[in-house]
Structure formats: C-alpha cells, structure tokens
Amino acid sequence: MKLYRQFARQADIDTEYNAVLSVPDLAPYIKHDTQANQQTREELEYFPDVKYGPMRDETLDIFPSANKDSPVFVFIHGGYWRSMSSRDFSLVARGLVARGVTVVLPNYSLCPQVSIPEITRQVRASVAWVYQNIQQYNGDRNRIFVGGHSAGAQQVGMLVSTGWEREYELPQNIIKGGIPISGIYDLTPLYYSWLQPTVSLNQYVISTQSPLLQIPEHGMPLFITVGAKESTEFVRQSRDYHASWIEKGFPAELFIQPDKNHFTSFRDLNDPDSQLSEAVLRFMDVCENRFCSDS
Secondary structure (H helix, E strand, O other), X not given: OOOEOOEOOHHHHHHHHOHHHHOOOOHHHHHHHHHHHHHHHHHOOOEEEEEOOOOOOOXXXXXXXXXXXXXXXXXXXXXXXXXXXXXXXXXXXXXXXXOOOEEEEEOOOOOOOOOHHHHHHHHHHHHHHHHHHHHHHOEEEEEEEEEEXXXXXXXXXXXXXXXXXXXXXXXXXXXXXXXXXXXXOOOHHHHHOOOHHHHOOOHHHHHHHOHHHXXXXXXXXXXXXXXXXXXXXXXXXXXXXXXXHHHOOOOEEEEEEOOOOOOOOOHHHHOOOOHHHHHHHHHHHHHHHHHOOOO
C-alpha cells in the first residue's frame, strides 16, 4: 500500500522531506549562517522586535533601505514551523538592502504550541502591518513583495492566496509578487512523516494550508526557486507549484539553482551581486513595470 505517490514507508518519505538527512553534517551550515546573521545586524541599520500584534512572538526585524519609498521585501523564515526565528535569517537582508530594498523579517509562534493555520494568521497579520506602517522605515507600501524559505515558502503560498479585501479590508493587490524558495506546497506527505507528532496535520489543515491546493482565482507573479541538489521531492514540488500557477494563466518563473542544496538555496541573498539577488531584483522590477500597476 502506498502512503503518498510512490512511497510505501515513512522512512522513504523522511528521506525525501527531512532536509537534515540530505547533508553529511549540519554544523558547518549553522556556523556559517550564525556568523553571517551577526555580521548583517552589525553592519546594517536595524530595528529588532517591532510589534505587529499582541502575542509575544508577533514581532518584526526591519532593515530599512537608505532611500525613501523603496520596494519592500518581506521574508518568512523556515524551520518546518517548529524551530528557528526571524533572527536566524538576518543574512538575507544584506544583499537587498545594499540594492535599495527595505527588508522585513516577521517572527511567528511555533508548533506544537500553535497550529500551522495560526502561523498563517500571524504571517498574514504581519504583512497587513507592513502595508499600514512600512513608510516609517523608508518602504513604499505599494511595492511589497513576499519571500520565504522552506516552511516560509509555504507561507508565501498562503500569502499570495489571501483574500486581502475580504478578510482585511485592504486592497487585494497589496502584494506585488511572491518569491518562494525551497518550499513544500502540498503538505500531504508530512502527515506520514516524522513531523506529524509536532505539526498535527489533518485533512482540513492539509487542504487549507497547502498552497498547491489553494491556487487563487486571481494570481500574482511568482518567482519560484529551489536548489538543484535538493531532494527529488523538493524539486518536484516546486515544479508542480510552478506548473499549477502557469496552468491558471498566471505569470511564474522557475529557477533551479545550480549546486545549491536546501541549506544554501537562500544564502546568496546575502550578496548584492549574486545570481539570486540579481534574479530577485529583476523579478521585482518586471512586476512593477509590467504586471503590478495599481491602475
């Protein structure tokens, strides 16, 4: 009996979806990122722990551009909804701030203390706060883009399917484009994985929190990226999400990053001249000029 697609055993699903198993040793990645995060916070103007809601974890780390009315990049951290924080991804701000972008990293509560739907609520609330307040940090609320890594990429998928006008009484097009990195867009396999005791998936959560099952009627441009050295399933999920977006007639690009794995696919945002930073900036520029006019 198959559990999911061709997988008959939890061990096989864990091999594909537990990214830690895909590298010989996680320690060098942690050491690199810890140093890069600290360097970013020391080098850039930085506003930590700005509240966007009443709960303890509802905070933002904001790295403003030096220029007023700059585009805004909201980056949602990964950690499989159960670990890490916005502070663990400060490094993504360095490259884009240098190129004139205000970068915002929301924090959120973690499973099992809260559910994935509650995380989605918090992340949506953070973007609503950004729309209403980012001008204080040299950001233009009419130029907001959202990105995220791993679980954060799943949250990007939820953000771009949000009914902003219906649910928040905000303009429907407050987000101009999405940049999910190394995401999981169908949560179904995780029900059979080592994560299930922590994230407590059921059919309702899977159906309402899987971006692949929540493609909106009116989509925005997406720049979907994943590392070529990630597992077959991570690459397939990115391909499937891209294909579903295109099938709906929405603009989307898929960039498979050469020589990158799950723990390096977001890192090049630390470098203002990297291929990834250039691609993201080009995507943002195309969105502003071709797809995302307020008119």
